[in-house]
Amino acid sequence: MNDLEPKVRGIVAAQLDVDPQRLLPGARLGEDLCVDSLSAIELTMVLEDEFDIALPEEEVAEVRTYGDVVTVVTHHVAKRA
C-alpha cells in the first residue's frame, strides 16, 4: 500500500459503511464486502470527486478487490499530477 491508501481507506469505509479493518488488500468487493453494482458505481463517483480524477469504465470493470481500488486510484492520481 502507499501514501494515498489511508485516505482511500477512509473514503471507502465511509462510503460502504464498513469497518476499515475489513479493507484488506485482497478483500473482494462483491463476495467479501457485499458491494452491489449500484454501490460500486456510487463508490466510483465519490472517489472521482474526492481525488478529482476520472476513472474509465473499462478499468473500473476490472476492479475486483479493495487492493485494486487503491491501485487504480493511485494510478490516476499520479497521472493527473
Add this chain to the structure above:
Amino acid sequence: MPSAPHTPSSLVVERWLGADVRCYPDRIPTIVEALDAAATSFPDRLALETPEGDVTYGELAELVEGTAAQLVAAGLVRGDRLAVCLRNGLDIVVAIWACARAGLVFVGLSTRLQPPQWAYMLRHSGATLVFGHPEFMDGLRAAGADAGLAPGAVRDVADNLTGRRLPWRGDAVPFPDQDDVYGVIYTSGTTGRPKASQVVHRCTMHSAIAYVRTFSLTADDRTAVVFPLYYATGHIAQVTPMMLVGGTSVTVHEVVPREFVQLIGARRITYLMVVPSLWPLLLRVPEFRWPDLAHVEIGAFGGSPVPISTVAALRTRMPHLRLYDAYGLTETHSPATILLDSEFRRKSGSVGRPLPCADVRIVDDSGADLAVGEAGELWIRGPMVTSGYYGDPDATAAAITDGWLHTGDLARVDDEGYVFILDRTKDMITRGGFKVYSVELEYLLVSHPDIAEAAVFGIPDRLAYESVAAYVVPAMTRTIDAGLVQAWVAARMADYAVPRHVRVVDTIPRSRTGKVEKAALRDTLVAELAATKEALAT
C-alpha cells in the same frame, strides 16, 4: 391503431373484480390476439432484436406456435405452471407468449435471486417444468430438488423454447379468455413471504394500450428492453405495445452505461424506459447527447422519483426528449398514473393524473375518503388491477376490496387530480428499481441462529434512491458482526437486498405498543453517516 388519447367519456363500462370500470372499446382482448394481429397485419416487420437473433412478427408467431405445441406434447395441460429463469432475450419472450397460447401460466424467476427463494416460488406456484439459462442451472437444480421436482423437470433451456416452428394457426386454436391468468410475478410480501401477483390478459392489454396512446407510439418506434422480462414493465410497457403498433423491441442483457449508450445509437432506439437511477449514469457518458441521439424521443421511468437536477440535466443534454413519469405497481400491470412531459415543471413532484381507465381514492385507515389535498392511502380501481394473488385468497381479500387495490402508498391528490406520492409502502425499500421488503428480510435475519431481533428499513441514497439498513440484536450469549450478517443475506437473497448498513445493538427501540420505531432508527443512522462523512472531509 389510432393514437389520439382516450378520455374517460369515450370508454365503455364493463364489470371487473365485482365493480363497474371504464374499459377501452374495440380493443384487442388478449396478448395472443395481439400476436395474431401483428403476424397477420405486418408479418415481415421486425418484432425483436435479441442476442439469439432477430425475428419478425411472422417468425415470432411461428416460434410461439411451435413451442406451445411442444409444451403440450411434453404433458403440460391448461392451467399448468411453467417456470423460467432467463435473461432478456428471445427465449423469455417466446416463453411468455407460448404459455398464453397454450393456456399455461408463466412463472418468472428473477435471475438475481438465490436457490432458497427459487425453491419457495417453485413450491408455491406448483410449477411442473423449469427452464433456465446454463449459468443458473446449478442453483435451479438445487431449488427444484428442494421443491420436490424430479431432476428431469429442471432443464437447461437450450433450444427448448426456440427450436421448433409451426405455421401460425390463428383462431383455429381457440384464443384465451381476456380474464384468464397467463402469468404470475412474485412481488415479495409484507408477511415475509413473496406474493404471486396474477398477470391477466385484460389488464396487460389496457396497460399496453395506455402506453401506445400516451406515448404516441408508432410502427417506427424501437425500444430497448432493459427491465427484466420476468417482471411487468418489460413485457407490458414495451414488448406488448410494440406488438400493437408494429414496432421493434431490442432486448438488453445487462446495462453497462457506455455500452448501453452505444447500443441506443447503433440500434436507433426511439423509446427508453429505464429505472430512475440509470439516468444519472447515462448523463455521465459524454456521447449521451443531442443531436447524436436525436432519434431518442421518449424517456420514461417509474418506481421512484428522478431528482429535479437530473431532469434539468436531461433537458439540457437531450432537449428533444419527451419525459414521462409512470406510477404503478406489479398489481396494476404497470401504469396507473402518468406525468406528461409538459407537466413536469408545473407539477414537479407529482406522478401525474390517473389513466383514463383508472380511478383513484385517498382514504384514511378506516377506508373513508379524505378531502382534496389530504394525505392518506392511495387506492386504485380499473381494468388494469390484478385479479389477485395466486394461491393466496387471504392476501387477495386484504389487498382488493370492491375492485379497489389498496396500494399501501401514502399519497395526496390536488384539486386538479394530480397524484403526489408522499411515501412508498412503509415496508418496501426501493433500490435502483428493485424492491426489497423489509419484513421478508427481517424474517431471514432472525432465522440466523445468532440473531434474536432485526429491524430493516431504507435510508436515502443519492443514486439508488434507497439503501438497505439493518439493526440486529444478537441472541443471548452469541456474537455477530456486520460481515456475517451481510454474508447470511448474500447467500439467500439478491445482491441488491444485502444490507449496506448493519448495526449490531443491544436493543431495538419500540413504541409502547411494541412497534419498532424505524423512523427513529432511520434518523439516527442518517445523522451518524453524515457525521462520519463530515469528519472525513475536515
